[in-house]
Amino acid sequence: MKRAGTYSGILSGGISGRTGPHLLPLARIKKIMKKSSDDVKMISGEAPIVFSKACELLIEEITKRAWNITVQGKRRTICKEDVASAVITTDTFDFLVNLVLDSANSQDSPRP
Amino acid sequence: MELGGNGGFHGYRRLPQNSSAGTKAPEISMELPPQMNQTTNTNSVTDDTECTVREQDRFMPIANVIRIMRKILPPHAKISDDAKETIQECVSEFIGFITSEANDRCQREQRKTITAEDVLWAMSKLGFDDYIEPLTLYLHRYREYDGGERGSLAGEPLVKRAVDPGTYGFMTFPPVPFPMAPHHGFFGAPPMNGFLKDPSNAGPSQAAVAGIDPSPHCKEQV
Numbered sequence: 001m002k003r004a005g006t007y008s009g010i011l012s013g014g015i016s017g018r019t020g021p022h023l024l025p026l027a028r029i030k031k032i033m034k035k036s037s038d039d040v041k042m043i044s045g046e047a048p049i050v051f052s053k054a055c056e057l058l059i060e061e062i063t064k065r066a067w068n069i070t071v072q073g074k075r076r077t078i079c080k081e082d083v084a085s086a087v088i089t090t091d092t093f094d095f096l097v098n099l100v101l102d103s104a105n106s107q108d109s110p111r112p
Numbered sequence: 113m114e115l116g117g118n119g120g121f122h123g124y125r126r127l128p129q130n131s132s133a134g135t136k137a138p139e140i141s142m143e144l145p146p147q148m149n150q151t152t153n154t155n156s157v158t159d160d161t162e163c164t165v166r167e168q169d170r171f172m173p174i175a176n177v178i179r180i181m182r183k184i185l186p187p188h189a190k191i192s193d194d195a196k197e198t199i200q201e202c203v204s205e206f207i208g209f210i211t212s213e214a215n216d217r218c219q220r221e222q223r224k225t226i227t228a229e230d231v232l233w234a235m236s237k238l239g240f241d242d243y244i245e246p247l248t249l250y251l252h253r254y255r256e257y258d259g260g261e262r263g264s265l266a267g268e269p270l271v272k273r274a275v276d277p278g279t280y281g282f283m284t285f286p287p288v289p290f291p292m293a294p295h296h297g298f299f300g301a302p303p304m305n306g307f308l309k310d311p312s313n314a315g316p317s318q319a320a321v322a323g324i325d326p327s328p329h330c331k332e333q334v
Contacts, residue, residue, distance in 0.1 A: 023176055023179065023180055024172055024173075024176050025172070025173065025176070028169070028172060028173070029172075029207060031169055032169075032170065032171075032204050032207045032208065032211075033207055033208075033211045033226070035170070035208070036207065036208035036209075036211040036212050036215070037208075037211070037212055037215060039215065039219070040211060040215050040226065041224045041225070042224050042225040042226070043225065043226050044225050044226060044227045044228060046227065046228035046251065046254070046255075047214075047226050047227060047228050047230070047231050049228070049250075049251065049254055050228045050231045050232060050247055050250070050251055051207055051210070051231060053246070053247055053250045054206075054210070054231075054235065054240070054243055054247055055172065055203045055206065055207065056180050057243050057246065057247075058202070058203060058206050058243075059177060059180045059181060059199060059203060060180060060181075060183070060184050062199055062202060063180075063181045063184060063185060063199065064184060066195065067185055067189060070189075076188060076189060076190055077189075077190040077191065077192055078185075078189065078190070078191045078192060078195045079192045079194070079195055080192060080194040080195045080197075080198050082195065083195050083198045083199060083202075084198070087202070091239065092238070092239040092240060093202075095205065095206075095209050095238075096202050096205055096206075099198075099201055099202060099205050100198060100202075
């Protein structure tokens with residue numbers, strides 16, 4: 001079997017808050033996967049690992065695109081609208097369009 | 113506990129379903145630092161309301177997200193808080209989106225477990241072809257790393273006989289240079305459960321030789 005220390009370290013993301021060799025916590029990924037639909041039953045150990053890298057790639061891609069828009073606007077701070085524009089102008093991010101427009105619409109939710 | 117109006121503390125972010133966003137939703141725990149990305153914080157109130165999932169559990173930790181963003185941005189770039197949060201939400205949406213597709217495939221094929229291959233297939237189907245190659249590489253490297261660790265244990269010629277790899281975990285003694293000569297009787301005490309399948313072994317218990325502490329349950333040939 002896998003060596004317990006290594007694997008559980010990877011899975012749990014490290015007790016001290018480190019995420020081990022992965023940048024994103026695998027346990028959290030697994031949780032989100034399970035919540036995506038009611039009938040998600042079992043998830044292999046490697047699936048969260050693939051997602052951890054995939055999410056990293058996604059974050060990088062959105063960030064890069066958003067930053068390009070920021071730069072075009074001669075600004076230095078990426079704002080939410082830049083992210084929204086990046087999403088809208090990219091075909092593969094169609095599934096995110098509602099999310100970014102939604103968050104723009106519910107902007108007025110007060111923070112306590 | 114004081115509820116800070118601190119913009120950086122994302123624990124209070126409005127949940128889309130929650131219309132009365134001004135109230136203190138009791139199910140949102142306020143005490144955990146954003147860095148906490150463990151599953152230990154699972155004391156959520158399970159009231160079967162739609163907001164039972166705590167905020168921290170729905171998203172990736174924001175610190176991790178920010179770290180990844182900063183990796184590729186120039187040093188002078190700044191990121192607004194709501195941009196960070198938006199990207200945080202996008203990540204969760206992405207995971208859900210891909211998982212649904214992968215799950216559908218599993219169900220069609222009557223499998224119960226979503227595998228890494230399913231995830232990769234779903235990504236390819238949903239337009240993320242560019243990710244497939246780096247992900248496949250990453251996965252292979254991960255498998256090598258992990259398989260290599262196991263391999264180094266299993267492949268260790270500790271006992272140059274037929275060794276039952278299943279009980280390998282018990283090997284607590286260092287690779288002592290056993291003479292391996294059959295008549296030596298050096299393996300008088302197979303440490304675990306017939307671990308050492310040396311049939312010519314007929315000697316008395318020599319467990320101490322290798323510094324093995326014979327397990328009390330190990331009675332074979334002792």
